[in-house]
Amino acid sequence: MNDTSQLLLFIGSYAPEGEEGVRIFRFGAAAGGTLEPAASAGGISNPTFLAADPERRLLYAIGDRANGEGGKEGLVATYAYSADGGELTELGRAGTMPAHGREQTTTCHISRDPRGPHLAVTSYHGARIGLMALDENGVAGQLLDTAVHTGRGTHPERQDRPHPHSAIFSPDGRFMLVSDLGLDLIRTYEIDEAAGKLMLRSEAAVHPGAGPRHLAFHPGGQAAYVINEVDSTITSFRYHPQEGRLEEARTVSTLPALYTGDNICAEIAVSPDGRYLYGSNRGHDSIAVFEIGGETLTELAAVGHVPTHGGHPRHFALTPDGGFLIAANRDANLLAVFRIEKSSGIPVFTGHTAAVSRPVCVVPIQL
Template sequence: MEQQRLLVFVGSYAEAEESGVYVYAFDEESGTLTMTDSIAGLKNPTFLNVDADRRLLYAIAETVNQSGQKVGEAAAFAIDAISGSIQLLNREITVDSTTCHIQRDENSEFLTVTSYHGGMIGLFSIAEDGAIGQKLDVIQHEGKSQHPERQDRPHPHSSFYSPDEQFMLVADLGLDRIVTYKLDHDAKKLIHQSQVALHPGAGPRHLTFHPNGGFVFVINEVDSTITSFTYEKETGRLTTLATVSTLPAGFEGENSCAEITVSADGKYLYGSNRGHDSLVVFAIDERSGLLTLLQHISVEGGHPRHFALTPNGRYLLAANRDSDNIVTFEVDQNSGKLQFTGKSVTLAKPVCVVPVYLTT
């Protein structure tokens, strides 16, 4: 009889000779993580994507080309769900600069990598065996915004496919824009569709769709806010609704934001603060898309660069880069609020955590 096993895949900052990608088994009764594998050989495999159906893991990394220039790399791994181990399928140079994000469409036809430093997005095919395939398209952003250091040039930070796979939304921190591209499945290209400007100095980083498909929420790294939008699925167009702070009133310290996600039931939104070192929880009005603050809670560490809810929504795992730990929080199913379980694991510079159920 087939069983489901919850594995957690972790990316980190690491030198190539160090372990950089980790696999943990997660015990949903106790909230504990137990390492089952770790892989060295990749430099800074900081962001991951998992294809649970095909048991494949995709990681970005960085390397140098023949000219000695720093460039992006991506690696594909096969996952053994029973042992909780991974095995390299292939690795390929992607775009002509280091990358910060990797995303896959639901049909496993395309991979997208995003280059913060290079200001570009690369579209790649996925081979039949799940390996990283050919370069299909590269889009270069142009322009700047108001912050003299953070926004002197384009800095796309992420790319997310729309629920119907027709569009791809790119949050560009350097331009204060979310740029929507149409995904041309026949030509295998990205076609500019539209864009929406955020308030100057926002610095959009990551975004998430509401489960009803009618709203998009973006977390703004530079000014520690979250902006809500309505989303037209026919055109991919975003219309701004409102912006709220991720910080408690009266906080005066340095802070930047990182990750954002919405609960599977669409009732709650979660974001991370680096500096205040907290998770913020909002209730979502599912008719208006507006947010109401519910909670700030310490991440029990420093610099929560990423976090994720487990698939059933019972737990949240926060990856704290500067305190070298992943911390487990329990989610109150009635209120959406978080409570520290007392459980954490130590590993060097974790910056991405992806929990998925796999069939064994």
């Protein structure tokens, strides 16, 4: 990549309405991973998680708002961005899942249907997942359906009720896989296109007290991996794409053997070539690196741990070519850039950083 303007980084953060919580940086790969501020947008409370449509140059950001009755509910803002990242224009806002009374139905995660017509939004506190429609211009609009989770897990504090943390579309867009931290379950929903409904197809359990948070697919589509927030582990699965079904294979720790401090996990990603798996530790404040192997691509061999040069790496992302990793250190108010060593998969700190207030999501887009 020789033109540094061809890769943009979209950053979501914890921010009040009066601050510009959505930011764009131009990423200079040819210059070793430089970060150049390009544009920003405000007016939304806590635009934490983002999703993008590169073909239409659209960005989707979740946020929250008061419902007037003592509760809070989620919203989605749609933005258009310019080719060079220098402009970010809001096109509209839509409510996600309404809150009644003192309910908390704020959203923690958003993803876009790779086939185009839908967004999935997840409410950690509201124990539900929403399917939203996009209009002909790609702007988020009507809430089509909601799936509500019930029950509890084994951890007395973290799993006293359902806590869905993400909804990830399968590579072919047919299914939506929801990781529920409170229930130790990953539920697979199929989308009824004609009716605009979510239909539960199957569920895969992880071990009690795990707390599944985010899921990533292998590029080949035959395996998937979930990072478990509560007990700092990663579980690998065989994936059966015709049914959207997960088959558990093995679980590994994200921490060094001698580490005894507090820790919770956050994000997970697979390298574009499918060789390496990455997970972030909050507490140990590191990126755990694993080599993916085995005939079913479910064997995970620990490679090492790399400090993120900041506290609480709530999110990170790999550039589309797999050459760099950008970590969002929430408590350090810092983005840190790492170059990926191709021979080992290890991220090496480049020295390039950018100050951002409480960053929690990184979305790289190749133009």
